Amino acid sequence: MALFIIGLLAILGILAATVNFIFLDFFVDLWWFQAQGMTSYYLLRILYPYLIFIFFTILFFAIFYINFRVASHIIGFEDKPEGYKEKKWLKHLNHALRNMYLLLSFVMALIVAIPVFKNWENSLLFLFGSHSGVLDPLFGKDIGFYLFSLPIYNLLQKEILIVVTLMLAGVLFIYWYEKAATPIEYRIKSHKAHWHTSILVIFIFAILCWGFMLERYDLLYETVNLPVFKGPGFVEMTVILPFIWATVVSLMLTGIFLVLKINRRVGWKMPIIFFLIFIIAFLGKDIETFGDTVRKYIVMPNQMVREKDYIKASVDATLAAYGLDKVETRDFETTSAVSFDADDPDTLRRLRNVPVWDREILGSVFEELQSIRTYYSFPTIDVDRYWVDGEYRQVYLGAREINNSKLPEVAQNWINMHLQYTHGQGVAMIPAAKAGDEPMTWFIKDIPPRSQFGLSNDQTDIYYGLADKPYAIVPNNVGEIGSSTGEGEKIVHYNGTGGITINSLWRKFLLANYFKDRDIFFTTKTNNQSRILFRRNIIERILHITPFLKLDQDPYIVHTPKGLFWIQDAYTTASNYPIAPPYNEEGFNYIRNSVKIVIDAYNGNVSYYIADPGDPIINAYRKMYPGIFQPISEMPTILKQHIRYPRDIFTIQMSIYATYHQTNPERFFRQEDNWMFSKIAIGQEFFPATPYYLTLDLIEPGKDEFFLFLPLSPFGRDNLRALMFAGNDLENYGKIYAYRFPRNQQVYGPAQVHSLVNQDTVISEQFSLWDQRGSELVFGKMIIEPTGGAPLYIQPLYLQEEGPLKIPQIKRLIMSLEDAVVMAPSLEEAAVKLEQELRRKSDRLEKRLPASPPTQIQEIPADDIKEEKEEEEETKQLTKEKT
Structure with missing residues (x-):
């Protein structure tokens, strides 16, 4: 009996090892x-x-x-x-x-x-x-x-x-x-053997010639002409390319005459002549000294003339490789007398959607005000647009996900981690615009999530998201922690289709081995409906399915009446696009935002939609894996309303466009109009601007649309040269526009406006009062809107306590147009003050009063400060009456 048990255990051990290591x-x-x-x-x-x-x-x-x-x-x-x-x-x-x-x-x-x-x-x-x-x-x-x-x-x-x-x-x-x-006396000459070997020899020469033919295309990846341009130039196309053709022809003729010499007994003269020609051509195409000599004495003295066509080819190919060949350029018309109408309904409508919050700052606000339970957190805050009370509103929202690491250490046991604390609870949402010193408006808040603005949905549980989560076994006999009910917790049971069923001992045995967790096998809390949910991080989930796609770094949550869904942008890339330069250290020189990936936050289902049907790479994968990639028209309408042009690809495109917008070869050669990302102030330092989303009516007057913006400045300068933006809504999705400002006029850039703000004595005095011990003044990111006559700058100011508990509050909003700078508690009040300031400056100009230099603001006398404070109080009263 003992031997039988030992044998059975041995067989089971071998079976377990086999299954573990092979299947x-x-x-x-x-x-x-x-x-x-x-x-x-x-x-x-x-x-x-x-x-x-x-x-x-x-x-x-x-x-x-x-x-x-x-x-x-x-x-x-x-x-x-x-x-x-x-x-x-x-x-x-x-x-x-x-x-x-x-x-x-x-x-x-x-x-x-x-x-x-x-x-x-x-x-x-x-x-x-x-x-x-x-x-x-x-x-x-x-x-x-x-x-x-x-x-x-x-x-x-x-x-x-x-x-x-x-x-x-x-x-x-x-x-x-x-x-x-075969003995010598019986040997005979085999003509068939000679022809067999001759065919193989000719075939070898043909393959060698094919290799040299392919070398022609290697010229398109030439880097010798950098940093001026990528790709072949005069030397490559008019010197090296003919040598390659000479190599091909001479080598093929050498092979043909060699075979004829062996089989027809013709002389060695022709094979030797063509072989010598091959040697010369081969050395001519590969010896750098020859090409460098031509480049030095023929190309360089007349480089613009010699390289003009090749520079144009490089620019055209680069724009096409990065999807920039259809950028629509618009010249921004500046006016000498800038006007601003604070009473214009269009102005007021635009101000209602200005995103005065920064995503980074909002993270701590959401954590402190809407986590509610210690085991919830907001991994990221997303920007989007929703119809709220019949208005097209830009909003910020975050997913309230489970964070098991926040549980008390004593509570981090197997049952709590894998059976009870399994999922998050809905989203929190606020409008992008807000006035200073007023309570926070929550479109969606609390647990269970509730909304006074009609933004309710049927399913708020979040089992799949951005936070790293352990596997969960649901439903189970213990029950899961749901929303609060008074002093207690509501027990819920998963009713979705996510994960894999564990309704047999065999599956429990395999999964216990897979996760190296014996509790999966020995637990008695599972039932016939239990499923094990794993790979719950959506990034890990997508990469396990489609590792060949490059993922955007900013997936975002979408709130719909039917439930919550994540949208992840994905790219196809290549490093062998001809002539185009690679993007920095990334290595690729071709990119397309080809795929929109939708992940059900409750069930974990992953769906792929082709957003760029013109991309040949995603079309190849579509044929390779039938049924996986669906056309974007198959995406549910409610989700299509929330697709957006991703910041990652826009940043890449703009870093290329900053140089390659110069489509004229002569201008590109001189690099006379290179651009760079405008510098913006963050604290006491300046950093390159990052793309931001705005809701404006730039394409069709009166019709608000969601756009992605980025300001660009001339290389080495701080003034504004262009304002790039991309469409997000379906009609204009992916279309890129360039608002170019005149090169012969001074248009203030973000860094210069920041300097103007700091030089304003009234504003800087207020800064000093706020920035006292116990409180910290934080400058928000500067927003730029194209408006009539000049770009409009808006910058929020936050005040937060110095200490571990930081809940930033919007204190004031700074608004600037040309060299007029004002500050007020709300955007509406700032608009009124800005209109008054511009009118006053215009009156001074008409009276030919001396004005302050454009890059400085003169110190204002005490009487003027008193007068401005009185005007500020009048402005507040006027704004209240208008409201």
Whole structure:
């Protein structure tokens, strides 16, 4: 009996080890993908590399074996001289060698197929890729050729060259062995063997020529002309390219005449002549000294003339590679007498959507005011737009996610971590605009989430999000902690479709091994409906499904009447787009925001929607994995209203556009109008501006739309040169516009406006009063709006306590137009004051009174300060009456 138990335990141990090391990951992932409805996709991801390997192994094996058999056939059926009798041992040896052809062909095929196997994904892109409809500006080849075909051609050229060379060596050995094994008096000349080897020799020369032909396209990735421009220039296209053609032609003719010499007994003269030409052409294309000499004495003295066409090609290709070839440029019309109407309904409407809060500052506000329970947190705050009470409002919102690490240490036991504290509770939402010294307006707040503005939904539980969460087993016999009910907690039970079922001991056994947690197997708190939810971080979840997509760093939550959903932007990238320079250290020189990924915060379902159907890379993946990528038209309408152009790609595009907006080759060569990200003040230091979202009616007057903005300045200067913005709403999604300011006029940039604010004696005096011991004055990020005649600057001021508990409050709002700077508790009051200030400056100008220098503000006498304070009180009263 003891032996039986020991044997059973041994068998179980072997079974467990086998399952653990061989099948465990496969089964768990299979169940996980089945829950996503992606079983066929998962199996394809597993099988594709091996299918590629098998395909090329069979292909190369067939090539080897057929040639060996041909050689064997030629030897075996060659007429033998009369009286020749093959020795018995030699016959057996020949038979053994012929049987070895099978094994030898297979081994050689494996050797050359392994590199293709290692590049299986590129091989699939080659098979499924198609034309992009865009041609490179120099050779006229479709961009799809460079993205999909060229990498595989380069790989195959080397592999086929190895294959044919090995094959030729094997065939020559067969013919040599047959000759060596035949007595001299019985040897005959084999014409078929000569032609067989000649064909292989010609084929080798053809493959070598193909390699040199592919070198033409390598010229498009030339870097020798940097930092002026990327790609080939005069030397590459008019000197090196002809040498490449000469190399191809001379090498092919050398091979042809060499074969003729061997088979027809013609002289050595022609092969030697063409081989010498090949040597000269080969050295001419590869020796740097020759190209450098041409560049130094012919190109450099007339570089603009010589390189003009190639500079234009580089600019055009770069704009196309980064999706900037359709930027719409608009000249911002500045006026000498700037006016501002605070009573204009359009002005008041725009002010209601100005985002006076900073996302970074709002994080602590949401944590302190809306976490409510210690085990909830807001990993990020998102900006979006919603229809609230019939108005198109820009808002900030955050997802209230579970954070098990915030539980008291004594409460961090297995049941609490995995069975009870399993999910978050809804979102908190505020309007983007707010006045100083007034209570916070919450569109959605508290637990359970409630709204006085009609923003309710049916499902507020968050099981999947941005926070790292342990696996959860739900529903279970203990119950999960839900929303508060008085002094207690409401117990809830999961009713979704997320995760994988654990309704059998076998599954519990496998999952306990997978998570290395025996409690999964031994717990008695599960039931037949229990499911284990894991990979609950949406980033981890997406990367496990589609590791070939590059993800945006700012996924965001969307509140809908049906539930909560995450939207994650994803990119396709490539590093082999011709002529275009790479983006910094990232390495890629092609990017598209091709995919919008939607993740159900309750069920965890992941859906992929193609946002850029013109992208050839995502189209190749769509064909490769049928059913995974859906057209954007299939996305639910309620979610389509919340898609937005992501900041990451906009930042990348603008860093390229800052230089490549100069489409005129001569201007680009001189680099006379380079731009840079405008500098903005954060604390006491200046940093490059980052993109921000605004709601304005820039495209169609009176129709508010959601835009992404970024200010740009001339390189090395602080004034404003351009205001770039991208559309987010469906009609104008992804369209990029450039508001260019005149180069011959002074237009204040953010850094200069910050200086004007600090030089205003009234405002700086107030700063000193607030910034006393016990409180800290914090400058918010500066917002720039294009308005009539000049850009309008708005900057919030926050006041917070010095200490561990920081709940920033908006104290004042600064508004500036040209060199007029005002400060008020609300945007409406600031607008009235700004109008008065501009009118006063205009009156001074008409009376030809001396004005302050444009970059300084004169010290205001005490009487004027008193007068301005009185005007401020009048402005407040006037604003209240208007409200």
